[in-house]
Amino acid sequence: MKTVEDFVVLLHDELALSVTVEDLGRSLDSVESWDSVHLLTLCTLLERETGRSLSLADVLEAPSLEAVYRMAVAP
Amino acid sequence: MTGRDVYIRSAASALPGEPVDNATLARRFGMDALWEQWVDVFIGTASRHLALDLESGKVTGTLADLAAEAGHAALVAAGVGPEEVDAVVLGTATPDQLMPATVNIVADRLGINGVRTFQLQSGCSGAVQALDVARQFLLSGGGRTVLVLGGDVIARFYDVERDLRTAAPAELVNYVLFGDAAGAAVLSTRPAPGSAVVHELFTRLVGLGREPGAVLEWFGPADRDSDRPAATEDYKAIEQHVPEMTEQVLTELLDSRGWRPEDVDVLLPPQLSGRMTKLITERLGLPGAQDVTCVDRAGNCGNAIVFLQLERALGGALGPGRRAVGISVESSKWIKAGFALEGC
Numbered sequence: 001m002k003t004v005e006d007f008v009v010l011l012h013d014e015l016a017l018s019v020t021v022e023d024l025g026r027s028l029d030s031v032e033s034w035d036s037v038h039l040l041t042l043c044t045l046l047e048r049e050t051g052r053s054l055s056l057a058d059v060l061e062a063p064s065l066e067a068v069y070r071m072a073v074a075p
Numbered sequence: 076m077t078g079r080d081v082y083i084r085s086a087a088s089a090l091p092g093e094p095v096d097n098a099t100l101a102r103r104f105g106m107d108a109l110w111e112q113w114v115d116v117f118i119g120t121a122s123r124h125l126a127l128d129l130e131s132g133k134v135t136g137t138l139a140d141l142a143a144e145a146g147h148a149a150l151v152a153a154g155v156g157p158e159e160v161d162a163v164v165l166g167t168a169t170p171d172q173l174m175p176a177t178v179n180i181v182a183d184r185l186g187i188n189g190v191r192t193f194q195l196q197s198g199c200s201g202a203v204q205a206l207d208v209a210r211q212f213l214l215s216g217g218g219r220t221v222l223v224l225g226g227d228v229i230a231r232f233y234d235v236e237r238d239l240r241t242a243a244p245a246e247l248v249n250y251v252l253f254g255d256a257a258g259a260a261v262l263s264t265r266p267a268p269g270s271a272v273v274h275e276l277f278t279r280l281v282g283l284g285r286e287p288g289a290v291l292e293w294f295g296p297a298d299r300d301s302d303r304p305a306a307t308e309d310y311k312a313i314e315q316h317v318p319e320m321t322e323q324v325l326t327e328l329l330d331s332r333g334w335r336p337e338d339v340d341v342l343l344p345p346q347l348s349g350r351m352t353k354l355i356t357e358r359l360g361l362p363g364a365q366d367v368t369c370v371d372r373a374g375n376c377g378n379a380i381v382f383l384q385l386e387r388a389l390g391g392a393l394g395p396g397r398r399a400v401g402i403s404v405e406s407s408k409w410i411k412a413g414f415a416l417e418g419c
Contacts, residue, residue, distance in 0.1 A: 035244075036116075036117040037117075037244035037247065037310065038244065040110065040113045040117075040247075041240075041244060043109055044106075044109070044110065044240045047107065048240065053107065053108070054109055055109070056112040056113055056116065057112070059109075
């Protein structure tokens with residue numbers, strides 16, 4: 001996963017979330033069907049894709065999918 | 076009806092092996108610290124017991140083993156011999172075999188014979204349904220003592236080779252929510268020190284037109300290669316409906332007894348997960364109630380869990396004159412259940 005477009009594909013293919021790049025900045029509360037299990041699945045997928053560990057405490061602070069993405073790919 | 080009272084004389088439980096904590100599960104399924112943290116935060120269940128060798132994936136015990144152990148302990152605690160038991164009732168979602176009924180295997184192990192036996196195919200409210208059958212039998216004058224059993228062994232639903240990173244959410248949650256156990260209670264028309272009188276007890280199907288919230292499949296030679304998952308849970312429906320159904324059961328129990336919220340000394344809340352049970356208990360807001368919860372350490376043990384709560388309540392919180400309410404909600408096809416007790 002190298003780009004934000006790759007991230008959107010991941011959300012669509014693995015989590016069945018129909019979001020666009022434009023949607024990523026929306027509050028997680030407004031993402032349809034989003035819940036804590038999706039959060040876990042997403043984090044697990046991101047760790048697999050990036051080969052890096054994420055902290056649940058940090059992810060819980062993320063207000064949007066975009067913020068989760070930035071956390072996963074941050075240098 | 077005879078106007079007689081029914082008493083819970085004793086309760087006991089049996090749990091297989093040592094508790095399996097979240098770190099152990101994480102290691103076995105190749106999950107990392109984040110997964111373990113997620114279970115702690117969002118499930119809130121620290122451990123569970125499994126009749127399973129996690130390394131080999133082999134099932135290590137049966138429901139009959141656990142139910143016989145719990146039943147024996149309950150009979151001893153009540154000072155009742157097997158020859159004094161007039162009926163046996165078992166509630167379970169996971170009988171060892173479809174035939175013979177597990178209740179009859181357990182009766183055999185306990186030396187009980189020549190009496191009525193019933194097995195209910197039931198879910199999380201099965202303990203209350205079994206207690207209901209036993210209580211109605213006693214109220215009808217059919218006997219004086221009933222051994223009531225409940226339990227589940229979900230170990231066979233564990234696939235230790237499953238890659239949980241690819242499991243659908245509805246399947247994933249089952250790996251952390253549940254545990255194996257059996258429980259038992261002796262119901263009698265005769266009170267004894269340390270027992271509790273059953274003032275109210277009801278179960279009610281409210282599933283008309285509603286989709287199941289939890290499904291367990293069983294397979295035979297013709298469909299054992301089916302792709303459908305063996306266990307799924309609509310956890311969103313459960314999160315939405317169980318808290319409000321719990322409130323409805325509490326209101327009904329209080330109204331029928333004429334009790335005020337502050338009259339309740341002991342609360343046995345639904346045992347979904349450590350986190351859900353905590354949220355539900357806080358939402359009920361009973362000001363003086365001591366809550367009796369086991370799910371955070373034993374997992375959701377299905378038909379057994381109410382007996383685990385009763386065992387703890389009779390052993391501590393529920394002294395003479397103390398009032399308790401127990402609430403159970405089954406999401407499989409949606410059943411509301413509850414009871415009101417008073418210590419003797």
